[in-house]
Amino acid sequence: MTSESDGILAVRYARSCVEREVRGTPAIDVGEAFGEMQGAFVTLLTHPDGGLRGCIGYPYPALPLREALSEAAASACHDPRFPDLQEKELNRITVEVTLLTPPETITGDIPSQVEIGKHGLMLTLGFHRGLLLPQVATEYGWSAEEFLEETCWKAGLPPGSWKHPEALVQRFSGEIFAETAPYGQIEGRDIRWTSRRSSAGGPTSTGSCSTPRSA
Numbered sequence: 001m002t003s004e005s006d007g008i009l010a011v012r013y014a015r016s017c018v019e020r021e022v023r024g025t026p027a028i029d030v031g032e033a034f035g036e037m038q039g040a041f042v043t044l045l046t047h048p049d050g051g052l053r054g055c056i057g058y059p060y061p062a063l064p065l066r067e068a069l070s071e072a073a074a075s076a077c078h079d080p081r082f083p084d085l086q087e088k089e090l091n092r093i094t095v096e097v098t099l100l101t102p103p104e105t106i107t108g109d110i111p112s113q114v115e116i117g118k119h120g121l122m123l124t125l126g127f128h129r130g131l132l133l134p135q136v137a138t139e140y141g142w143s144a145e146e147f148l149e150e151t152c153w154k155a156g157l158p159p160g161s162w163k164h165p166e167a168l169v170q171r172f173s174g175e176i177f178a179e180t181a182p183y184g185q186i187e188g189r190d191i192r193w194t195s196r197r198s199s200a201g202g203p204t205s206t207g208s209c210s211t212p213r214s215a
Contacts, residue, residue, distance in 0.1 A: 130155025
Protein backbone atom coordinates (compact mmCIF):
# COMPACT_ATOMS: atom_id res chain seq x y z
CA MET A 1 0.00 0.00 0.00
CA THR A 2 1.48 3.32 -1.10
CA SER A 3 1.31 6.16 1.41
CA GLU A 4 -0.43 9.37 0.42
CA SER A 5 2.82 11.31 0.69
CA ASP A 6 4.63 8.87 -1.60
CA GLY A 7 1.77 8.97 -4.10
CA ILE A 8 1.88 12.76 -4.16
CA LEU A 9 5.65 12.70 -4.62
CA ALA A 10 5.33 10.17 -7.46
CA VAL A 11 2.97 12.48 -9.38
CA ARG A 12 5.14 15.54 -8.74
CA TYR A 13 8.17 13.61 -9.93
CA ALA A 14 6.35 12.39 -13.04
CA ARG A 15 5.20 15.96 -13.80
CA SER A 16 8.77 17.21 -13.48
CA CYS A 17 9.97 14.45 -15.83
CA VAL A 18 7.35 15.52 -18.38
CA GLU A 19 8.62 19.10 -18.11
CA ARG A 20 12.23 17.91 -18.47
CA GLU A 21 11.28 16.11 -21.67
CA VAL A 22 9.36 19.04 -23.13
CA ARG A 23 11.17 22.09 -21.70
CA GLY A 24 14.58 20.71 -20.86
CA THR A 25 14.29 21.74 -17.21
CA PRO A 26 15.68 19.41 -14.50
CA ALA A 27 13.41 16.89 -12.81
CA ILE A 28 12.97 17.22 -9.07
CA ASP A 29 15.39 15.29 -6.87
CA VAL A 30 13.62 12.45 -5.06
CA GLY A 31 16.79 11.26 -3.32
CA GLU A 32 16.63 7.60 -2.39
CA ALA A 33 12.87 7.40 -2.76
CA PHE A 34 11.30 4.92 -5.18
CA GLY A 35 14.30 2.60 -5.29
CA GLU A 36 12.14 -0.55 -5.16
CA MET A 37 11.47 -2.53 -8.32
CA GLN A 38 7.89 -1.80 -9.40
CA GLY A 39 5.80 -1.41 -12.52
CA ALA A 40 4.17 1.94 -13.22
CA PHE A 41 2.28 3.89 -15.87
CA VAL A 42 2.13 7.62 -16.45
CA THR A 43 -1.01 9.01 -18.08
CA LEU A 44 -1.41 12.52 -19.50
CA LEU A 45 -4.98 13.82 -19.71
CA THR A 46 -6.34 16.95 -21.31
CA HIS A 47 -8.00 19.37 -18.87
CA PRO A 48 -10.82 19.86 -18.11
CA ASP A 49 -12.39 17.28 -20.47
CA GLY A 50 -10.16 14.38 -19.34
CA GLY A 51 -9.29 13.08 -22.80
CA LEU A 52 -6.29 10.83 -23.23
CA ARG A 53 -3.14 12.68 -24.36
CA GLY A 54 -0.57 9.98 -23.70
CA CYS A 55 -0.10 6.86 -21.60
CA ILE A 56 3.03 4.74 -21.41
CA GLY A 57 4.42 2.47 -18.74
CA TYR A 58 6.11 -0.67 -17.54
CA PRO A 59 3.82 -3.52 -16.44
CA TYR A 60 6.62 -5.61 -14.93
CA PRO A 61 8.83 -4.68 -11.96
CA ALA A 62 11.90 -4.57 -14.20
CA LEU A 63 13.21 -1.16 -13.09
CA PRO A 64 13.51 0.82 -9.86
CA LEU A 65 10.29 2.79 -9.55
CA ARG A 66 11.97 6.17 -10.01
CA GLU A 67 13.42 4.97 -13.34
CA ALA A 68 10.10 3.48 -14.43
CA LEU A 69 8.35 6.78 -13.66
CA SER A 70 11.04 8.81 -15.40
CA GLU A 71 11.03 6.69 -18.55
CA ALA A 72 7.24 6.39 -18.65
CA ALA A 73 6.73 10.13 -18.22
CA ALA A 74 9.18 10.96 -21.00
CA SER A 75 7.70 8.34 -23.32
CA ALA A 76 4.13 9.51 -22.65
CA CYS A 77 5.11 12.83 -24.23
CA HIS A 78 5.70 10.90 -27.45
CA ASP A 79 2.84 8.39 -27.36
CA PRO A 80 2.70 7.25 -31.00
CA ARG A 81 -1.09 7.62 -31.07
CA PHE A 82 -0.75 11.40 -30.70
CA PRO A 83 1.47 14.29 -31.80
CA ASP A 84 4.42 14.98 -29.50
CA LEU A 85 3.44 17.00 -26.44
CA GLN A 86 4.23 20.71 -26.83
CA GLU A 87 5.31 23.19 -24.15
CA LYS A 88 2.14 25.23 -24.64
CA GLU A 89 0.12 22.18 -23.54
CA LEU A 90 1.78 21.76 -20.15
CA ASN A 91 -0.75 23.95 -18.37
CA ARG A 92 -3.63 22.18 -20.11
CA ILE A 93 -2.88 18.61 -19.04
CA THR A 94 -3.04 16.70 -15.78
CA VAL A 95 -0.63 13.94 -14.80
CA GLU A 96 -1.82 10.61 -13.43
CA VAL A 97 0.38 7.82 -12.05
CA THR A 98 -0.71 4.20 -11.65
CA LEU A 99 1.53 2.06 -9.44
CA LEU A 100 1.22 -1.65 -10.20
CA THR A 101 1.51 -5.01 -8.52
CA PRO A 102 3.42 -7.67 -10.50
CA PRO A 103 1.27 -9.35 -13.20
CA GLU A 104 -0.19 -12.71 -12.19
CA THR A 105 -1.09 -15.40 -14.75
CA ILE A 106 -4.67 -16.66 -14.57
CA THR A 107 -6.04 -19.85 -16.12
CA GLY A 108 -9.18 -21.97 -15.99
CA ASP A 109 -12.38 -19.98 -15.53
CA ILE A 110 -10.69 -16.69 -16.35
CA PRO A 111 -13.66 -14.26 -16.10
CA SER A 112 -14.39 -15.40 -12.54
CA GLN A 113 -10.86 -14.37 -11.58
CA VAL A 114 -11.15 -10.83 -12.93
CA GLU A 115 -12.55 -8.37 -10.38
CA ILE A 116 -13.80 -5.15 -11.93
CA GLY A 117 -12.55 -2.18 -9.95
CA LYS A 118 -9.47 -4.07 -8.81
CA HIS A 119 -7.73 -5.81 -11.70
CA GLY A 120 -6.14 -4.63 -14.90
CA LEU A 121 -5.49 -7.10 -17.71
CA MET A 122 -2.65 -7.99 -20.03
CA LEU A 123 -3.06 -10.46 -22.89
CA THR A 124 -0.18 -11.94 -24.88
CA LEU A 125 -0.60 -14.25 -27.87
CA GLY A 126 2.24 -14.74 -30.30
CA PHE A 127 3.67 -11.33 -31.17
CA HIS A 128 0.53 -9.54 -29.96
CA ARG A 129 0.19 -7.93 -26.55
CA GLY A 130 -2.47 -5.65 -25.16
CA LEU A 131 -2.86 -4.05 -21.75
CA LEU A 132 -5.69 -2.15 -20.09
CA LEU A 133 -5.29 -0.55 -16.66
CA PRO A 134 -7.81 -1.36 -13.90
CA GLN A 135 -9.63 1.97 -14.14
CA VAL A 136 -10.76 1.54 -17.74
CA ALA A 137 -13.28 -1.21 -16.92
CA THR A 138 -15.01 0.93 -14.30
CA GLU A 139 -14.94 3.98 -16.58
CA TYR A 140 -17.00 2.14 -19.16
CA GLY A 141 -19.00 -0.19 -16.96
CA TRP A 142 -17.66 -3.38 -18.52
CA SER A 143 -18.24 -6.89 -17.22
CA ALA A 144 -15.26 -9.20 -16.81
CA GLU A 145 -15.92 -10.80 -20.21
CA GLU A 146 -16.27 -7.41 -21.91
CA PHE A 147 -12.99 -6.37 -20.28
CA LEU A 148 -11.30 -9.47 -21.69
CA GLU A 149 -12.73 -8.82 -25.16
CA GLU A 150 -11.55 -5.20 -25.10
CA THR A 151 -8.08 -6.38 -24.11
CA CYS A 152 -8.12 -8.62 -27.20
CA TRP A 153 -9.02 -5.57 -29.28
CA LYS A 154 -6.18 -3.60 -27.69
CA ALA A 155 -3.77 -6.40 -28.61
CA GLY A 156 -4.94 -6.35 -32.21
CA LEU A 157 -6.47 -9.80 -31.86
CA PRO A 158 -9.89 -11.19 -32.86
CA PRO A 159 -12.68 -11.40 -30.27
CA GLY A 160 -12.39 -14.40 -27.97
CA SER A 161 -8.61 -14.69 -28.35
CA TRP A 162 -8.28 -14.76 -24.56
CA LYS A 163 -9.73 -18.31 -24.78
CA HIS A 164 -6.96 -19.49 -27.13
CA PRO A 165 -4.95 -22.33 -25.52
CA GLU A 166 -1.69 -20.46 -26.12
CA ALA A 167 -2.95 -17.10 -24.86
CA LEU A 168 -1.27 -15.74 -21.73
CA VAL A 169 -3.78 -13.81 -19.64
CA GLN A 170 -2.44 -11.86 -16.67
CA ARG A 171 -4.11 -9.68 -14.10
CA PHE A 172 -2.62 -6.99 -11.89
CA SER A 173 -3.78 -4.35 -9.45
CA GLY A 174 -2.95 -0.67 -9.31
CA GLU A 175 -3.08 2.43 -7.15
CA ILE A 176 -3.89 5.74 -8.82
CA PHE A 177 -2.62 9.17 -7.81
CA ALA A 178 -3.47 12.17 -9.98
CA GLU A 179 -3.59 15.93 -10.25
CA THR A 180 -7.09 17.37 -9.97
CA ALA A 181 -6.05 20.25 -12.25
CA PRO A 182 -2.82 21.18 -14.06
CA TYR A 183 -0.18 21.79 -11.35
CA GLY A 184 -3.02 21.42 -8.85
CA GLN A 185 -3.84 19.31 -5.84
CA ILE A 186 -2.86 15.63 -6.00
CA GLU A 187 -5.11 12.94 -4.64
CA GLY A 188 -5.43 9.19 -4.54
CA ARG A 189 -8.34 7.76 -6.51
CA ASP A 190 -10.48 4.74 -5.75
CA ILE A 191 -10.55 2.70 -8.96
CA ARG A 192 -13.97 1.30 -8.06
CA TRP A 193 -15.51 4.75 -8.37
CA THR A 194 -13.52 6.15 -11.28
CA SER A 195 -15.94 8.18 -13.39
CA ARG A 196 -16.39 7.59 -17.10
CA ARG A 197 -14.68 9.99 -19.47
CA SER A 198 -17.16 10.94 -22.16
CA SER A 199 -14.43 12.39 -24.38
CA ALA A 200 -12.55 9.12 -24.74
CA GLY A 201 -13.85 6.26 -26.79
CA GLY A 202 -13.66 2.65 -25.67
CA PRO A 203 -10.16 1.27 -25.25
CA THR A 204 -8.52 4.57 -26.17
CA SER A 205 -9.48 5.85 -22.72
CA THR A 206 -7.09 6.75 -19.91
CA GLY A 207 -6.53 3.09 -19.06
CA SER A 208 -5.48 2.19 -22.60
CA CYS A 209 -1.75 2.38 -22.30
CA SER A 210 1.30 1.19 -24.13
CA THR A 211 4.70 -0.09 -23.12
CA PRO A 212 7.96 1.41 -24.37
CA ARG A 213 9.67 -0.59 -27.09
CA SER A 214 12.35 -1.57 -24.60
CA ALA A 215 9.85 -2.95 -22.08
